[in-house]
Amino acid sequence: MKTAKKNKYPRMANYVVIRRGKDGGITARNCIIGEEIELTEIQAGYLMSLNGKRDPFSIPGFTSKQCRELYELFDDMLMIRKKKHGNRVGLTFMLTLFVPKRLRATKSIIPKILNFLLMITFLPAFIMGIHSCLICENYISAEYEAVGLILSIVIGLLAHEFAHAIACISCKNGRFLEMGLMFNFFPGAYVILDDSRIKSRLAKIQINLAGIEMNLLISGVCLLIAYHPMFSSGVQSSFSGIFFMAAVENAILALINLLCVRGFDGEHVLSLLVGKSSLARDSAKVVKSLFAGPSINKLFGNSRHVSSNTFASVCTGVVVVCIQSILPIMLLFDVVCTIGELF
Amino acid sequence: MVWIIIIFLSIFIFLLVGKLRFTKGYENTWLFIFIAIAFSPMNILYGWRLADSLFWLESDLFKFVWTLVFIFAFLSADEIVLGIIGRLVWQNQQEYIDEDKNSYLESCMDDFEDPLY
Numbered sequence: 001m002k003t004a005k006k007n008k009y010p011r012m013a014n015y016v017v018i019r020r021g022k023d024g025g026i027t028a029r030n031c032i033i034g035e036e037i038e039l040t041e042i043q044a045g046y047l048m049s050l051n052g053k054r055d056p057f058s059i060p061g062f063t064s065k066q067c068r069e070l071y072e073l074f075d076d077m078l079m080i081r082k083k084k085h086g087n088r089v090g091l092t093f094m095l096t097l098f099v100p101k102r103l104r105a106t107k108s109i110i111p112k113i114l115n116f117l118l119m120i121t122f123l124p125a126f127i128m129g130i131h132s133c134l135i136c137e138n139y140i141s142a143e144y145e146a147v148g149l150i151l152s153i154v155i156g157l158l159a160h161e162f163a164h165a166i167a168c169i170s171c172k173n174g175r176f177l178e179m180g181l182m183f184n185f186f187p188g189a190y191v192i193l194d195d196s197r198i199k200s201r202l203a204k205i206q207i208n209l210a211g212i213e214m215n216l217l218i219s220g221v222c223l224l225i226a227y228h229p230m231f232s233s234g235v236q237s238s239f240s241g242i243f244f245m246a247a248v249e250n251a252i253l254a255l256i257n258l259l260c261v262r263g264f265d266g267e268h269v270l271s272l273l274v275g276k277s278s279l280a281r282d283s284a285k286v287v288k289s290l291f292a293g294p295s296i297n298k299l300f301g302n303s304r305h306v307s308s309n310t311f312a313s314v315c316t317g318v319v320v321v322c323i324q325s326i327l328p329i330m331l332l333f334d335v336v337c338t339i340g341e342l343f
Numbered sequence: 344m345v346w347i348i349i350i351f352l353s354i355f356i357f358l359l360v361g362k363l364r365f366t367k368g369y370e371n372t373w374l375f376i377f378i379a380i381a382f383s384p385m386n387i388l389y390g391w392r393l394a395d396s397l398f399w400l401e402s403d404l405f406k407f408v409w410t411l412v413f414i415f416a417f418l419s420a421d422e423i424v425l426g427i428i429g430r431l432v433w434q435n436q437q438e439y440i441d442e443d444k445n446s447y448l449e450s451c452m453d454d455f456e457d458p459l460y
Contacts, residue, residue, distance in 0.1 A: 030448065037448035069455070076451045201430060209423070255412065258419040266419045273426035274371050277441040309365070312372045313439070319379045323415045333408045
């Protein structure tokens, strides 16, 4: 049994969104794992009463046994927050950097302007940067390359997540709930958004692509700074190595995020385009059933029309599973390279 | 020349998906497959060229791994760009029903014995 600390009580997590539907039913959405569940009035009442200021095991209107059972239920559902700045979801440790005070959707025009500017400038900036790189014959200084590498990864990751947040809150019912750093196999950054009430599919696609757009924009701008004659002279040329590394790292971040690998932005976008909630998960299921499930005839069904689209779904699954294989290959390769460089 | 091939190939794929009767309602799924087939040769060629030009000092294994990354990234980019156009062209498409969408929370609720009942 998990016990609450004396002066620091657990509270309902800020990334849990509770809504009452038109039929009067209450749903709670966990925006970290992207799942929803229906709650009874009493369950919702208990969850919402956890405000961090009262003991979760002695809530008025509930017995201690009821409090304990409900607390354990919501703790298993990852809907209770015990620590202000840290959280663990499976093997991933998350360090909270920022939680907005106002959790309702904003009506401000500034996110809309920023998102629009990002959409129209990322590609021209990247193309101009590549053009500068190809035509310029300036020497890129190798000084400070390591500094550029570290700075560009940190700034690139944070800017990537910030772009997702801006794109989400620029939409009518989009909400930005939290931002921070996460540590799994590799360090990264995260942002928790609630886009469940955004109806437009293209708006959701733009939210998922905003991070990649930001990385390409940073890459283009850094290439322009590193190679453009206006910047690459005098003092600036000493620092051209920083900007060059920043450009390369951000381009690689953008490229890797485009991959249709589970958890990456490319997979989210392709899932929205194909019409599945998770292309990676569905593809794994489909391919698994080919080898270990029902026979192909049963999978395709009897109707000719249904079977052709099931065939399409199976082919899509095979392609996506092939793409998924790149991630373990890359991870293994990085480990081997790192060990090789150490010795 | 390459851009002309890409444009004509894309137009051909869109016409093919639009004309075939069995793709009706699942146009983006079929676009995904046809794009993967049609653009693979180009992705492989340019993926290898890019890896070779960027990492010309590195070993063949290094170049091979990055070639794979570039191939799949180019494929994803093609799928996304043409998929967005597909969604704009064919707006009324079928959605796949995902039975496992809320599986984690539902399993927590299934294991829960409500003490209030």
